[in-house]
Amino acid sequence: xxxxxxxxxxxxxxxxxxxxxxxxxxxxxxxxxxxxxxxxxxxxxxxxxxxxxxxxxxxxxxxxxxxxxxxxxxxxxxxxxxxxxxxxxxxxxxxxxxxxxxxxxxxxxxxxxxxxxxxxxxxxxxxxxxxxxxxxxxxxxxxxxxxxxxxxxxxxxxxxxxxxxxxxxxxxxxxxxxxxxxxxxxxxxxx
Amino acid sequence: xxxxxxxxxxxxxxxxxxxxxxxxxxxxxxxxxxxxxxxxxxxxxxxxxxxxxxxxxxxxxxxxxxxxxxxxxxxxxxxxxxxxxxxxxxxxxxxxxxxxxxxxxxxxxxxxxxxxxxxxxxxxxxxxxxxxxxxxxxxxxxxxxxxxxxxxxxxxxxxxxxxxxxxxxxxxxxxxxxxxxxxxxxxxxxx
Numbered sequence: 136x137x138x139x140x141x142x143x144x145x146x147x148x149x150x151x152x153x154x155x156x157x158x159x160x161x162x163x164x165x166x167x168x169x170x171x172x173x174x175x176x177x178x179x180x181x182x183x184x185x186x187x188x189x190x191x192x193x194x195x196x197x198x199x200x201x202x203x204x205x206x207x208x209x210x211x212x213x214x215x216x217x218x219x220x221x222x223x224x225x226x227x228x229x230x231x232x233x234x235x236x237x238x239x240x241x242x243x244x245x246x247x248x249x250x251x252x253x254x255x256x257x258x259x260x261x262x263x264x265x266x267x268x269x270x271x272x273x274x275x276x277x278x279x280x281x282x283x284x285x286x287x288x289x290x291x292x293x294x295x296x297x298x299x300x301x302x303x304x305x306x307x308x309x310x311x312x313x314x315x316x317x318x319x320x321x322x323x324x325x326x
Numbered sequence: 327x328x329x330x331x332x333x334x335x336x337x338x339x340x341x342x343x344x345x346x347x348x349x350x351x352x353x354x355x356x357x358x359x360x361x362x363x364x365x366x367x368x369x370x371x372x373x374x375x376x377x378x379x380x381x382x383x384x385x386x387x388x389x390x391x392x393x394x395x396x397x398x399x400x401x402x403x404x405x406x407x408x409x410x411x412x413x414x415x416x417x418x419x420x421x422x423x424x425x426x427x428x429x430x431x432x433x434x435x436x437x438x439x440x441x442x443x444x445x446x447x448x449x450x451x452x453x454x455x456x457x458x459x460x461x462x463x464x465x466x467x468x469x470x471x472x473x474x475x476x477x478x479x480x481x482x483x484x485x486x487x488x489x490x491x492x493x494x495x496x497x498x499x500x501x502x503x504x505x506x507x508x509x510x511x512x513x514x515x516x517x
Binding site: 195196198199201202203204205206207209212213214216243245248250251253254257258259260261262263310313314321323325326 | 386387389390392393394395396397398400403404405407434436439441442444445448449450451452453454501504505512514516517
């Protein structure tokens with residue numbers, strides 16, 4: 136670096152450059168932190184009781200395991216998604232599911248599509264409507280942490296990311312127990 | 327490079343190295359070709375008539391747009407997936423869909439789940455059964471190539487990757503025409 140103006144000037148310029156660099160670094164780090172907080176979405180929200188599960192960031196982008204319709208009190212249409220560990224285990228037909236598996240079940244109320252039916256000329260099309268209280272359910276595999284419930288932690292959140300209460304979560308495992316032979320998971324992978 | 331043994335020996339060694347390299351290159355390229363053919367799966371299969379669409383590799387890994395149930399003659403349960411261009415356009419609520427958009431609709435026959443119903447104690451659970459003839463339908467956006475049909479090419483394949491016939495494909499666009507305001511796409515994104 137050329138410095139025709141002597142030592143003091145050089146030091147001043149150099150100090151200003153350092154300050155500028157530090158400012159840049161602070162802004163950059165702050166930007167990354169803000170971006171991460173934004174990208175993680177619901178994940179910063181409340182953890183579900185008992186199992187302490189938070190909504191995993193990006194779950195809506197996960198691959199599809201299957202779909203289903205539940206009649207009766209639920210009356211919903213649902214998609215079951217899995218993280219990469221879940222999808223790999225399903226496709227390789229590996230049981231039990233390995234630690235790190237997360238299965239995300241999204242449910243929407245089951246409503247007729249009036250705009251589709253108008254085109255088809257008859258009531259035949261049913262599509263997702265508003266989200267019910269049980270919008271998102273999660274099963275998280277951690278064979279040590281959740282040893283008392285078959286190695287699975289359970290959570291339920293509404294559309295706003297609010298977890299359900301403890302009493303409700305205590306009903307999860309007893310209902311899944313009859314499908315122990317499928318590692319307590321109801322949903323089959325649908326190719 | 328050192329060559330203490332003189333010019334002829336040098337040329338011989340050099341030629342052998344070149345041959346070895348060429349052999350390596352040929353094997354490597356062949357490996358890549360074999361890998362690509364394997365990875366693409368159905369994509370090497372037959373193209374659908376009229377629009378000339380092949381099954382896009384990896385479509386089963388695409389992100390979820392929505393789900394639906396069709397009653398009546400179809401009686402199926404379906405998942406609608408989109409490639410990244412489709413998902414981005416849906417989430418940004420951009421219409422018309424940009425060129426390169428592919429929407430993949432997978433349908434399975436709609437059957438009661440006896441194993442689920444046994445646990446619930448009543449018939450309430452409906453799940454995907456065997457694949458019907460209309461297992462996979464595709465909409466591919468190319469505003470120039472498919473200008474005559476709203477910028478969309480249509481294709482249908484059965485589970486084995488066999489495309490449907492020309493007569494059937496000719497019925498696609500007329501049915502989608504009433505939803506021109508949504509760029510001819512029935513399915514809405516379900517967050």
